[in-house]
Amino acid sequence: MENLTFQQISAEILKKSLKSVELTQHIFGRIDKLESKIGAFISLFRERALAKAVDIDRRLAEGAPVGPLAGIPVAIKDNMCTGFGATTCASRILGKFSSPYNAHVVDQLEDADAVIIGKTNMDEFAMGSSCENSALQTTVNPWDINRVPGGSSGGSAAAVAAGLCYAALGSDTGGSIRLPASFCGVVGLKPTYGRVSRYGLVAYGSSLDQIGPISRDVYGAAALLNVIAGHDRRDSTSVDESTAPVKDYVKNLDHPVENLKIGVAQEFFDVEGLDPEVEKAVREALQTYEDMGVALIEVSLPYMKYAIAAYYLIATAEASSNLARYDGVHYGHRTSRPKDYIDVYSSSRAEGFGDEVKRRIMLGTYALSAGYYDAYYLKALKVRNLIRRDFEQAFEKVDCLMCPTAPETAFKLGEKTDDPLKMYLSDIYTIAVNLAGVPGISIPCGLSSGNLPIGLQIITPAFSEAKLLRIARMFEKETEHHLSKPFC
DSSP states (O other): OTTSOHHHHHHHHHTTSSOHHHHHHHHHHHHHHHHHHHOOEEEEOHHHHHHHHHHHHHHHHHTOOOOTTTTOEEEEETTBOOSSSOOOTTOGGGTTOOOSSOOHHHHHHHHTTOEEEEEEOOSGGGOOSSSOOOSSOOOOBTTBTTBOOOSSSHHHHHHHHTTSOSEEEEEESSSTTHHHHHHHTSEEEEOOTTSBOOTTBOOSSTTTOEEEEEESSHHHHHHHHHHHBSOOTTOTTSOOTTTSOOOOTTTTTTSOOTTOEEEEEGGGTSOTTOOHHHHHHHHHHHHHHHHTTOEEEEEOOGGGGGHHHHHHHHHHHHHHHHGGGOSSSSSSOOOSSOSSHHHHHHHHHHHHSOHHHHHHHHHHHHHHSTTTIIIIIIHHHHHHHHHHHHHHHHHTTOSEEEEESSSSSOOBTTSSTTOHHHHHGGGTTTHHHHHHTOOEEEEEEEEOTTSOEEEEEEEOSTTOHHHHHHHHHHHHHHOOGGGOOOOO
């Protein structure tokens, strides 16, 4: 069953030729077999999921209406609040936290009759590019258990790649959906900022964070986006549908975009450390599009080279502010024997946060401190506007931009943990998309000589997810890269 596509599984359930209970039991059987090797899940909701599956099968048998994701097992990243189970953000400081409410996207999945099977591992508070910063466990790449799955949504991508669910939700602050999708050979979509509600998402960088789907193919991503996209009055950054209407992302998915113009920037290929095999696979993907009659047009993104620096000032500054609430007083971990009230704060945070989270809090606090705000944070905001303008000018000439998702394939566990700056460069292609607030998707476009997936990133203007998905689907229908499966 795990080899069936999202579309096939949905059709089988709706035809009643496959019961949701049978499918859910099969998925939990795979989890029982493989989870000890992969470590994708922080928590599982076996009884709750099976009860949901029973209810869906009953309603289908009675001819009652069901939602668009009826009976399909999905997972969610553990930085999205659920009124059931814990919400840990893979951190000791929230190790026992139970949310009193659901995130908006969780309610949307429930209303669509998806079967939520569990919450996936991640880099602590979504800070990382390898899923090695989790305080709770290690997740590995299903293609090679000695390599990272990417981060911070590594658990979600690994679960989808290993066939432990049919789709999953991740969050993307600087590439945290697209990078693990690339490393794990699956599809990962970061929607336009404001397209999906962030209500109930534990914040890292509030002006950058965005929830999006991870799936085996483009159809699955489109089907999930159909459910989670839209305005939410509880999120002040959620865009009103009168300004940017939500489209049916599945309806015209198989219709190729006519007169498509693809922008290719030389800056994408002048990056230091770009693996020759990655460049070769991406250029072959561009050739595939050209063979379909698509025009390749050279564009320029001169300010992209400043994206890493700008991002790590803006994101850490916002993290410093957002994570101030975890103080040992309001909620979260509290040190057991404080010396005084100052020690309640300092020791609780020192014991509860991991090294990478502490590093980013300190960087952000420094950037926001008196005397440095204008020199660092304000300058980074100005560069962000220049990067956004680069994209706007490029999109005046082309429909989309294409580039590698990552400069390399999945690296080995522990390879970059002692060199944070080297780790940060893993996001060099994805960060600018978050700074500009536009949508981007990573789709599989080949395998390296070491049998590791390579991702192609496609970027389109704000609120053009329908076109973005159709462009990605064009490639998927011409190739079979998305059909490649890992060892399991």
